[in-house]
Structures are given as structure tokens and as C-alpha cells.
Amino acid sequence: MFELMRRRTLLSFFHCTLSLLDPEGDVGILVQADVVSMVQSNSGSRKSCDISVGKWVYDDSYPLYDTNCPYLSSAVTCQKNGRPDSDYEKWKWKPSSCTMPRFDALRFLGRMRRKRIMLVGDSIMRNQWESLVCLVQGVIPTGRKRVTYNGPAMAFHAMDFETSIEFFWAPLLVELKKGSENKRILHLDLIEENARYWRGVDILVFDSAHWWTHSDKTSSWDYYMERNNLIRNMNPMVAYQKGLSTWARWVDQxxxxxxxxxxxxxMSPRHNRENGWKCYDQKQPLPVLSHLHVPEPMVVLQGVLKRMSFPVYLQDITTMTALRRDGHPSVYRKVISQDERQKSGKGLSTDCSHWCLPGVPDIWNEMLSALL
Incomplete structure (x- = not known):
């Protein structure tokens, strides 16, 4: 059964080139696949269309909700925080060889009836969870929706559909614990403390990359541990591979x-070169990427997924999102004065990792809805 499901599942990995080609006359930014390496084959509808290959097209009918959505964190409500432009909300993704449907909240909730969908990962996955909740909540009457909390998990409930859209905080997937002398220990081979929350969920969406790439000064742990071995230093991508392999074994078993x-x-790309100001005052997607390469975490992830017996679908948003340096909060993480904005980077911190909402994660969720 597992092997049959494996053969039916698609896991795509791309080496892309980008250009301004516009074969259909639409104003857009094109991502064209040169090489598509099919790690797993598929006999379903995804066979003829890779929705991660396409272009950003300006669409004045977007966004699909506004910043009055009550479930948005203040750090991502860039309009409320004083961002003067709004075009970043109006770009939709158009795949090259098929159509990705516009997000339909009632249709999505109908398909998710009596199901639990859980997004597991870091603060960027929380970003995506807020987007998904805002995409659906507008069609649910007041009093028929609520949010509950359970330790590291939170859940939005659409009561009439008996549906929950949940977020679980696990940025490393494996367990991070306090040891002796208050040292932080990342256990590369332990996961059950987190994974017990994932049992019984109908749809699980994972991400894990950003915390693994933090430098020594910003690292969230002091030591690695594997079995009974305490390790001070390890190549971060080797550690990532070990942690992901622990996750993969749990899923398989x-x-x-x-x-x-x-x-x-x-992985959601950062745009934080030049001391964090690469995304400051950016108002449109990048037309091209001057240097395109597959990030190391993507290579590691591909290798781990390829060895799994459980069918996992890789939702590849990395290249398409790399063009969207215009979509970050930058200095608009909070309400700031005009004087502060005019500092143009001198002493004012920016956020070029997370995303303004409405914005880019809405498109990830349109893609997710299409995949489901």
C-alpha cells in the first residue's frame, strides 16, 4: 500500500531560470523551469501541471480580505502600521500550464468539513496560518467561529463545518530542551513531545528551515544531542538532515x-542582505533574480523526502517567493513616526523574513487549496 501511494505522489525539484517573457500578453513576471527532476511519479491530476512554475500577474481584484481581519498579528498589518503603498497585495500567481483557482472560502470549508488541518512550524508558518484563517473567516457568521489554545497549539474552529484550522509551534520539529546549568539542548533524535499533538489530524502541513540556518549568535540552542552524545559544534545542514530524518521516521512509522x-x-526566502534593508521601500516584485540557486535546506529536504515510504507532497514556494521582496513588513512591523521612517535604515530594525498580510502567504494558501 505504501509503495503504491509512493508511486502516485509527486515531489518536484526545480533548477529555474527567470525572464520577462510574456507569451500570453499579460503583465507579469515569469518563472520558467529548465529542468524538472521528478523524484516520485504521479498518475493524478498534478502530472500535467506543476503549479510552482509560472509568473506573478497584477490583479486589481486582490486582496481577498483586508487588514480588519481580527485574527492578524499587529506585526503583519503593514497598512495599519503606516505602509503607504498597497500594490504588494494585488499580485496573484499564474502557473504556466494550468489555472490555479481563486481561493473560494465556502468551497474550501466544504471540502474540509469534519476535518482538522494543522500547520506545523515556525513564525512564518504562523504567518501562513493567519492568512488561511482570514481567507475563510469572512463567510462564517459571528458566534459560529472561535479560537482555542492548547499549549503550543492554537485552533480556529468553523463550528457549522466541524472544521478546525490549527497552528502548532515547532520551528525545529525535533525537541529543544533545557539541560543542566540552563543550557539549551537540541535533541536531534527526539520528536514525540511535539509529534503527539499531530496524531489524529487529517491534513498536516510542515515547514522547518529558518531556525536551522541561524548563526551562532542567534542560535536557539547551545548543544546538540544525538542518543547520549552531547555535541558542541556540527555543520548546520548535517544537523538539519538528522532532525528531518527523525521527523521522516516518525511519519513513516x-x-x-x-x-x-x-x-x-x-523554505520561504529572506530578503535581508545589505544589513536588512534589501526589502525596504520595495514596491514591486523583482523582475529577475541576479543569482539563482537552490538553497541548501531545499537540497536536504529533497533528499529526506525521497527516502520516505509515506507519500509527502513538497509544496515548492521558494523560487516564486524569491521574487517578492516587496511583500515584507520591513519597517512597518509596528506603528512608527514619519521621522523614524526617514532614517532609511540607520538604526531602525526591519523585518525582511515575514510577510505583510494580506499578501504573499495568501497565494501559498491558494496553492495549498488547489493541492488539497
Whole structure:
């Protein structure tokens, strides 16, 4: 059964070139695949269309909700925080060889009836969870929706659909614990403390990359531990591979593909070169990428997923999102004065990792809805 499901699942990995080609006359920015390496084959509808290859097209009918959505964190409500432009909200993704449907909240909730969908990962996955909740909440009457909290998890409930859209905080997937002398220890081979929350969920969407790439000064741990070995230094991508392999073993051994669908969303690109000001005052997507390469975490993730027996779909948003340096909060993480804005980077911190909402994560969720 596992092998049959494996053969039916698509895991795509791309080496892309970007250009301003516009074969259909639409104003847009094109991502064209030169090489598509099919790691797993597929006999379903995804066979003829890779929705991660396409272009950004300006669409004045977007966004699909506004910043009055009550479930948005203040750090991502860039309009409320004083951002003067709004075009970053109006770009939609158009795949090259098919159509990605516009997000339809009622249709999505209908398909998710009596199901639990859980997004697992870091603060950028929280970004995506807020987007998904805002995309659906507008069609639900007041009093028929609520949010509950359970330790590291939070859940939005659409009561009439018996549907929950949940977020679980696990930026490393594996366990991070305090040891002796208050030292922080990242256990590369332990995961059950987090994974016990994932049991019984119908659709699991994972991400994990950003925390693994933090430098020594910003690292969230002091030591690695594998079995009983305490390790001070390790190549971060070797550690990432070990942690992801622990996650993969748990999925293979504990989940049933007839009961649970698993998606792994690829790394969301940062635009924080030049001391964090690469995304400051950017008002449009990049037309091209001057240097295009596959990030190391993507290579590691591909290798781990390829070895799994459980069918996992890789939702590749990395290249398409790399063009969207215009979509970050930058200095608009909070309400700031005009004088502060005019500092143009001198002493004012920026956020070129997370995303303004409405914005780019809405498109990830349109893609997610299409995949489901």
C-alpha cells in the first residue's frame, strides 16, 4: 500500500531560470523551469501541471480580505502600521500550464468539513496560518467561529463545518530542551513531545528551515544531542538532515496515508542582505533574480523526502517567493513616526523574513487549496 501511494505522489525539484517573457500578453513576471527532476511519479491530476512554475500577474481584484481581519498579528498589518503603498497585495500567481483557482472560502470549508488541518512550524508558518484563517473567516457568521489554545497549539474552529484550522509551534520539529546549568539542548533524535499533538489530524502541513540556518549568535540552542552524545559544534545542514530524518521516521512509522495527508512547504526566502534593508521601500516584485540557486535546506529536504515510504507532497514556494521582496513588513512591523521612517535604515530594525498580510502567504494558501 505504501509503495503504491509512493508511486502516485509527486515531489518536484526545480533548477529555474527567470525572464520577462510574456507569451500570453499579460503583465507579469515569469518563472520558467529548465529542468524538472521528478523524484516520485504521479498518475493524478498534478502530472500535467506543476503549479510552482509560472509568473506573478497584477490583479486589481486582490486582496481577498483586508487588514480588519481580527485574527492578524499587529506585526503583519503593514497598512495599519503606516505602509503607504498597497500594490504588494494585488499580485496573484499564474502557473504556466494550468489555472490555479481563486481561493473560494465556502468551497474550501466544504471540502474540509469534519476535518482538522494543522500547520506545523515556525513564525512564518504562523504567518501562513493567519492568512488561511482570514481567507475563510469572512463567510462564517459571528458566534459560529472561535479560537482555542492548547499549549503550543492554537485552533480556529468553523463550528457549522466541524472544521478546525490549527497552528502548532515547532520551528525545529525535533525537541529543544533545557539541560543542566540552563543550557539549551537540541535533541536531534527526539520528536514525540511535539509529534503527539499531530496524531489524529487529517491534513498536516510542515515547514522547518529558518531556525536551522541561524548563526551562532542567534542560535536557539547551545548543544546538540544525538542518543547520549552531547555535541558542541556540527555543520548546520548535517544537523538539519538528522532532525528531518527523525521527523521522516516518525511519519513513516506512525501515520496512515489513507487517513492523513502530509504536505511539506519549502523554505520561504529572506530578503535581508545589505544589513536588512534589501526589502525596504520595495514596491514591486523583482523582475529577475541576479543569482539563482537552490538553497541548501531545499537540497536536504529533497533528499529526506525521497527516502520516505509515506507519500509527502513538497509544496515548492521558494523560487516564486524569491521574487517578492516587496511583500515584507520591513519597517512597518509596528506603528512608527514619519521621522523614524526617514532614517532609511540607520538604526531602525526591519523585518525582511515575514510577510505583510494580506499578501504573499495568501497565494501559498491558494496553492495549498488547489493541492488539497
Amino acid at each position: 506512525n501515520l496512515d496515508p489513507r487517513r492523513t495527508q502530509v504536505i511539506f512547504r519549502s
